[in-house]
Amino acid sequence: MDFPSSELPERPPIEFPPLSRAIIDACALPSWLPKFSRSTFKTIVIELPDDFVEFLKADGIVLPSPVPRSSQLLEVESDADDDTAVEEDEDEQAARTSPFPSYSAVLQSIREAIDEFGAVFPKLDWSAPQDAVWIAPSNTLRCTHPDDVVLLIKASDFATHDLHYAYDDCDVASIDQVEPAAEQGAEAVLESQRGQEAITVTQIAQRHHLVLRKFHPLLPSMEFRCFVHDNHLVGITQRDFTTHYPFLEGMRLSLQEKIKTFWTNTIAGAFDQRNYVFDVYVDKRSRVWLVDFNPFAPSTDALLFTWREILQSSESELPELRLVRDSAHALANANGWGNPRFVHNRYPQDVLDPRSADVATLMAAMELGRNDI
Numbered sequence: 001m002d003f004p005s006s007e008l009p010e011r012p013p014i015e016f017p018p019l020s021r022a023i024i025d026a027c028a029l030p031s032w033l034p035k036f037s038r039s040t041f042k043t044i045v046i047e048l049p050d051d052f053v054e055f056l057k058a059d060g061i062v063l064p065s066p067v068p069r070s071s072q073l074l075e076v077e078s079d080a081d082d083d084t085a086v087e088e089d090e091d092e093q094a095a096r097t098s099p100f101p102s103y104s105a106v107l108q109s110i111r112e113a114i115d116e117f118g119a120v121f122p123k124l125d126w127s128a129p130q131d132a133v134w135i136a137p138s139n140t141l142r143c144t145h146p147d148d149v150v151l152l153i154k155a156s157d158f159a160t161h162d163l164h165y166a167y168d169d170c171d172v173a174s175i176d177q178v179e180p181a182a183e184q185g186a187e188a189v190l191e192s193q194r195g196q197e198a199i200t201v202t203q204i205a206q207r208h209h210l211v212l213r214k215f216h217p218l219l220p221s222m223e224f225r226c227f228v229h230d231n232h233l234v235g236i237t238q239r240d241f242t243t244h245y246p247f248l249e250g251m252r253l254s255l256q257e258k259i260k261t262f263w264t265n266t267i268a269g270a271f272d273q274r275n276y277v278f279d280v281y282v283d284k285r286s287r288v289w290l291v292d293f294n295p296f297a298p299s300t301d302a303l304l305f306t307w308r309e310i311l312q313s314s315e316s317e318l319p320e321l322r323l324v325r326d327s328a329h330a331l332a333n334a335n336g337w338g339n340p341r342f343v344h345n346r347y348p349q350d351v352l353d354p355r356s357a358d359v360a361t362l363m364a365a366m367e368l369g370r371n372d373i
Helices: 021-026 029-039 050-057 090-095 103-117 130-135 146-155 157-164 186-192 246-267 307-311 327-333 359-372
Strands: 043-047 120-123 209-214 223-229 232-238 276-282 288-295 320-322
Touching (some): 021 288, 029 043, 029 209, 029 246, 029 288, 050 103, 103 120, 103 146, 130 146, 146 209, 223 246, 232 246, 232 307, 246 276, 246 288, 246 320
Antiparallel strands (some): 043 209, 223 276, 276 288
């Protein structure tokens, strides 16, 4: 039956499974790491003191580091007289003073992780600061100094979401009554809930963690996102959805089988949720590695699928694998007018949208582009 365009029947709204705090917490890396440590990259988790969390939440990016970078170390002749040693002036010393008691301790923990791994990939409980790569000297998430780690976290909107809004998408019915009190601080909640054994630590106060993973130069072409609905692996998608990798088509069946086998043998039955999203990496030896878990919710990017398609998928022997078909498909997936991914986290909107920008603003955008080359 045909309908006039103005009378097309409305599609029913998408109904997601309820999203609770417990599901969000289950997807935090420190929660699932002990169970899946053999299937993921080497990782060190640092529990962040409250004052360091407040430092991360504060506006501005200030990195008072008591440990200088190697490139900042002052070289002095070995036979130099003590009287000729160069001393920092008072302003320099003040800039290198820790802003709060735990700062030096956290930086020391980061330094120890870097010493162990050589280079690290930082994230908080849920999110990596991919949107802040532009601010890093290496233009990657590879960190070889504590300041690199702190700079990325401080500059990231994704990290800010972890610190402020991690539970915002939870269903109202699933939010515990202690949550409003939690915003007033853990001590106040503990006092008001004293004697109630049913209140869990997670409900009382969500501890924040800095997660440092051994850095590996992963190939974006071999990163995949997988969707589990009602305990069935229903879909797999290329994560880098703005690039066409022609060789992936010839690997389609192998990738479907290997990822399905990995999920069946490693994750299914071990991850205590019925609906979730997980990311994997397939290395050059065809070994599948677990990268992360994400909530089965609109806040998680469905990439080459739509959420309606995921929710309406039925169980099959092998999950559907979606790849970027060709260069035209890749271009169609690109954001806006050819902007790189996460560019909206870097420049003001009027710089990015030519329809709302005046001539001076567009000239400034062109100058920014030249400086990036």
